[in-house]
Amino acid sequence: MTNFTSELEALVKTASTLGNLPVETFHRIIFCSFIKAGLSIYGVQKEQEMEIENLIKTIAAPYRGLVNGRLYLNALRFLKTFNAFLKDSEQAVILKEANLHYILQFLENKVGKVDTVFVLDCASIPEIITIASKFSALRRNTTIYEEVFINPVGVTRFLTGQLETFNRESYLVQYAKLLKERLNASLYTKSSTVDLVTHQHGYTLDGFLKSIEMQKLFDHINHFAKQNSVLITSDHGYDIVADEHGLYITHGYKKKCPLNFSRIALFLVVD
Numbered sequence: 001m002t003n004f005t006s007e008l009e010a011l012v013k014t015a016s017t018l019g020n021l022p023v024e025t026f027h028r029i030i031f032c033s034f035i036k037a038g039l040s041i042y043g044v045q046k047e048q049e050m051e052i053e054n055l056i057k058t059i060a061a062p063y064r065g066l067v068n069g070r071l072y073l074n075a076l077r078f079l080k081t082f083n084a085f086l087k088d089s090e091q092a093v094i095l096k097e098a099n100l101h102y103i104l105q106f107l108e109n110k111v112g113k114v115d116t117v118f119v120l121d122c123a124s125i126p127e128i129i130t131i132a133s134k135f136s137a138l139r140r141n142t143t144i145y146e147e148v149f150i151n152p153v154g155v156t157r158f159l160t161g162q163l164e165t166f167n168r169e170s171y172l173v174q175y176a177k178l179l180k181e182r183l184n185a186s187l188y189t190k191s192s193t194v195d196l197v198t199h200q201h202g203y204t205l206d207g208f209l210k211s212i213e214m215q216k217l218f219d220h221i222n223h224f225a226k227q228n229s230v231l232i233t234s235d236h237g238y239d240i241v242a243d244e245h246g247l248y249i250t251h252g253y254k255k256k257c258p259l260n261f262s263r264i265a266l267f268l269v270v271d
């Protein structure tokens with residue numbers, strides 16, 4: 001059991017006040033708030049600070065206050081607990097949150113049944129929080145579960161490698177199918193968009209935000225969520241790295257970085 005998802009619930013509550021703004025704007029605001037919080041803990045160089053400040057300038061002035069204020073503080077509180085959890089878990093020999101058998105048991109007990117399962121390869125905390133916030137703004141119930149999947153190496157094969165113990169082939173779509181069966185869902189979908197964009201080189205953070213097409217992703221999920229409940233999760237997230245090349249996105253990064261989100265996958269239910 002982790003104790004940091006309550007901070008994420010608080011973040012969703014703050015972000016849902018963005019109401020009618022497009023999903024892409026939600027995403028940009030939430031993404032920037034996390035990076036700003038990550039950089040302030042990690043320590044930032046002048047050029048990297050300029051880079052994030054320039055990105056924040058692409059957000060309409062009335063909403064910049066959230067990125068520098070309430071959302072930033074929510075993200076900061078979350079990151080402090082999350083980083084402490086990661087540090088502690090490095091010492092754990094066997095981490096139960098990294099074991100799919102444990103995770104499935106948890107989901108069966110706590111989630112019970114959903115109608116659709118949506119697995120997003122590489123969807124990171126900013127995307128899951130964006131989806132939750134937009135649904136919450138549309139007055140839907142959203143739950144971020146206190147249990148999370150921990151992916152210590154931040155790559156898909158850490159998860160898919162465990163599928164053999166369920167007599168499944170090691171493809172991510174099989175994980176979606178397994179969740180569907182365990183949660184008595186009628187549909188399952190896997191999307192690779194975020195992972196594909198993460199692997200394209202030469203993107204600036206701004207280019208990344210544009211290429212991910214959050215509205216499309218949201219509409220895809222909303223298509224299933226319109227009448228029914230949907231579980232949204234991923235295999236791992238992505239990391240935001242700050243080095244001599246500036247700020248960039250990858251997953252499975254081995255060293256310290258401002259946002260080490262490739263280690264975590266959240267479980268969000270919209271009903």
Ligand SMILES: [Zn+2]
Pocket residue numbers: 122156195199251
């Ligand atoms: Zn990947």
